[in-house]
Amino acid sequence: MIGLIAATAAGRQAAERLTQAWPDTRRYEGPAAVALPRAFSECDAIVCFLAVGATVRLLAPLLAGKRSDPGVVCVDEALRYAVPVVGAHAGGANELARKVALVLGGEAVITTASDAAGSVALDEFGADVGFAVEPGSDLAAVGAAILSGERVTLSADATWPLPPLPPNVVSGPPEPGVPAIIVSDRTDVPGHPGHPGLSASGGLAVVYRPPSLVIGIGASRGVPAAEVSTLIGEALADAGLSPRSVRLAATVDLKADEVGLLAAVRGRDWPLAMFPAAELAAVPVPNPSETVRIAVGTPSVAEAAALLAARAGAPAGPFHSAPSSPNSPNSPNRPNRPSRPGEPELVVAKRVSAHATVAIARARPRGRLAIVGIGPGARDLMTPRAAAELRRASVVVGLDQYVDQVADLFRPGTRILATGLGHEQERAATAVSEAAAGRAVALIGSGDAGVYAMGSPALELADETIDVISVPGVTASLAAAALLGAPLGHDHALISLSDLHTPWEAIERRITAVAEADLVACFYNPASRGRSWPLRKALAILAVCRPPETPVGWVRDASRPGEAVSASTLAAFDPAGVDMRTLVIVGSSRSAMVAGRMVTPREYRWAAPS
Numbered sequence: 001m002i003g004l005i006a007a008t009a010a011g012r013q014a015a016e017r018l019t020q021a022w023p024d025t026r027r028y029e030g031p032a033a034v035a036l037p038r039a040f041s042e043c044d045a046i047v048c049f050l051a052v053g054a055t056v057r058l059l060a061p062l063l064a065g066k067r068s069d070p071g072v073v074c075v076d077e078a079l080r081y082a083v084p085v086v087g088a089h090a091g092g093a094n095e096l097a098r099k100v101a102l103v104l105g106g107e108a109v110i111t112t113a114s115d116a117a118g119s120v121a122l123d124e125f126g127a128d129v130g131f132a133v134e135p136g137s138d139l140a141a142v143g144a145a146i147l148s149g150e151r152v153t154l155s156a157d158a159t160w161p162l163p164p165l166p167p168n169v170v171s172g173p174p175e176p177g178v179p180a181i182i183v184s185d186r187t188d189v190p191g192h193p194g195h196p197g198l199s200a201s202g203g204l205a206v207v208y209r210p211p212s213l214v215i216g217i218g219a220s221r222g223v224p225a226a227e228v229s230t231l232i233g234e235a236l237a238d239a240g241l242s243p244r245s246v247r248l249a250a251t252v253d254l255k256a257d258e259v260g261l262l263a264a265v266r267g268r269d270w271p272l273a274m275f276p277a278a279e280l281a282a283v284p285v286p287n288p289s290e291t292v293r294i295a296v297g298t299p300s301v302a303e304a305a306a307l308l309a310a311r312a313g314a315p316a317g318p319f320h321s322a323p324s325s326p327n328s329p330n331s332p333n334r335p336n337r338p339s340r341p342g343e344p345e346l347v348v349a350k351r352v353s354a355h356a357t358v359a360i361a362r363a364r365p366r367g368r369l370a371i372v373g374i375g376p377g378a379r380d381l382m383t384p385r386a387a388a389e390l391r392r393a394s395v396v397v398g399l400d401q402y403v404d405q406v407a408d409l410f411r412p413g414t415r416i417l418a419t420g421l422g423h424e425q426e427r428a429a430t431a432v433s434e435a436a437a438g439r440a441v442a443l444i445g446s447g448d449a450g451v452y453a454m455g456s457p458a459l460e461l462a463d464e465t466i467d468v469i470s471v472p473g474v475t476a477s478l479a480a481a482a483l484l485g486a487p488l489g490h491d492h493a494l495i496s497l498s499d500l501h502t503p504w505e506a507i508e509r510r511i512t513a514v515a516e517a518d519l520v521a522c523f524y525n526p527a528s529r530g531r532s533w534p535l536r537k538a539l540a541i542l543a544v545c546r547p548p549e550t551p552v553g554w555v556r557d558a559s560r561p562g563e564a565v566s567a568s569t570l571a572a573f574d575p576a577g578v579d580m581r582t583l584v585i586v587g588s589s590r591s592a593m594v595a596g597r598m599v600t601p602r603e604y605r606w607a608a609p610s
């Protein structure tokens with residue numbers, strides 16, 4: 001919840017605007033000296049329509065730490081500036097200030113150094129992937145080293161889908177005296193605080209614990225919590241693994257009421273996954289037990305549960321089905337097959353105490369493929385979400401001209417893989433293989449990346465081991481329609497006239513169907529390979545079913561420099577001026593020009609209010 005505090009009439013009016021814009025706000029009335037402490041204890045973030053100085057005085061005694069304090073944003077009386085005062089990153093104040101500025105029409109005044117340099121703040125680095133910062137890490141000093149352009153090393157024991165770091169951060173093992181960033185679930189890596197290797201030589205290090213480990217637990221009736229907890233602790237310690245890297249514990253569903261097991265897991269604040277015995281029985285494991293099979297119905301609990309939970313690393317969602325069965329072609333019945341990138345490995349085989357068993361699996365990171373529509377051209381027709389994805393990716397793949405169009409948005413250190421026209425398949429394959437290697441990739445397309453663009457070739461190649469995020473964009477037909485009037489007010493069809501990938505006979509059949517159905521037709525790629533005959537032919541087919549005065553609108557370079565908008569009729573329209581950067585919209589028999597604008601009526605009978 002966002003708390004709103006206002007002391008003046010202008011502030012109260014602006015607070016009202018925020019209340020209308022956002023559902024999750026609460027007004028704190030009364031003197032700020034009373035309202036601010038209340039909001040501070042009750043809200044995730046606060047917007048104060050107060051001077052920064054006054055706010056700072058009231059906040060000072062309340063501050064506890066940047067990880068727990070709510071973010072606080074001050075807005076000046078004239079609503080020109082939104083200033084994050086505390087909690088810029090963890091408290092979300094920078095983000096909130098940007099949103100406030102958007103709603104009130106002002107400007108966010110961001111003062112944190114890493115944001116100013118367009119780079120990632122180290123205390124947030126990997127947070128959305130689930131990284132935990134190892135206590136004792138030199139966050140501030142290594143962050144300062146990155147900002148000042150010093151050499152910093154980055155070593156990771158797996159490829160995680162992280163945002164890019166600037167080019168002075170080089171991949172490689174820690175070097176004596178050089179600040180190091182280390183991503184590892186191991187406690188024995190050089191650079192780990194307390195490890196003699198690097199800290200002895202005076203180096204600075206930030207160590208991140210990735211959420212890579214899954215603990216499988218088996219137990220017999222009445223197992224004491226302390227026994228389970230000790231066994232887990234020993235398994236981790238002997239293997240040199242950090243408990244901070246544990247994402248999940250897992251067991252068989254028969255243990256749902258096993259008090260000691262549950263208490264041990266709860267004591268460590270880990271979520272617990274439970275699987276039916278039959279599912280566990282299907283997981284190949286190195287140490288099956290016949291006794292366990294007879295008692296529980298699966299020859300392995302700890303090893304099988306650890307492997308299964310580590311495999312099911314996909315986030316919940318409609319398309320993330322259950323992990324593939326071990327007999328599917330993707331996972332032949334062999335234990336610990338490391339070849340497939342999505343497959344987990346068993347890092348600690350079954351360890352046994354009197355009443356418990358424990359095993360540890362390591363999940364493979366899932367790469368992240370964002371399919372991003374950058375809109376028709378103009379920057380303000382690109383969605384904020386698309387811009388955020390371009391800044392989230394460490395690898396950007398796209399057609400050179402589109403990449404150039406948005407290159408100012410990329411963070412320093414972003415790897416750009418741009419190719420020319422005609423390399424669609426190659427771009428799709430590159431994007432998917434970069435994501436399959438675990439990276440954060442943005443595959444960009446103009447307009448919407450799923451409309452005659454890169455979305456489908458990429459998703460034809462992508463398997464279930466990567467996460468896919470699609471960001472819709474303003475497609476050319478919408479951009480063109482907005483310039484022409486309201487030509488898409490009723491049913492319409494999008495048709496590409498490019499016969500590069502579709503035989504012309506198929507295209508012609510579709511145009512005929514559109515003509516017969518009296519749909520408004522939007523023609524993409526209207527001058528396929530520089531030829532105008534496909535458009536002439538298309539117009540002739542439509543003219544059979546539509547009156548000669550049917551409006552035809554066309555827009556070249558919608559929302560780009562040189563934008564041209566024109567309208568004509570089926571009888572008079574000359575396709576000669578149309579090229580590949582043009583979109584043509586042919587009205588239905590009901591479309592008309594009204595005051596110079598192309599309008600397709602909705603044709604509903606509006607119900608009279610009763």
Ligand code: SAH
Nearest residue numbers: 447448453475476524525557558580582583
């Ligand atoms: N994914 C894109 C379409 C790619 S196909 C989208 O959603 O818009 C390329 C065709 O789209 C071009 O031949 C042209 O017909 C149309 N197009 C794309 N951008 C355009 C723009 N800014 N103005 C007019 N037409 C455009």
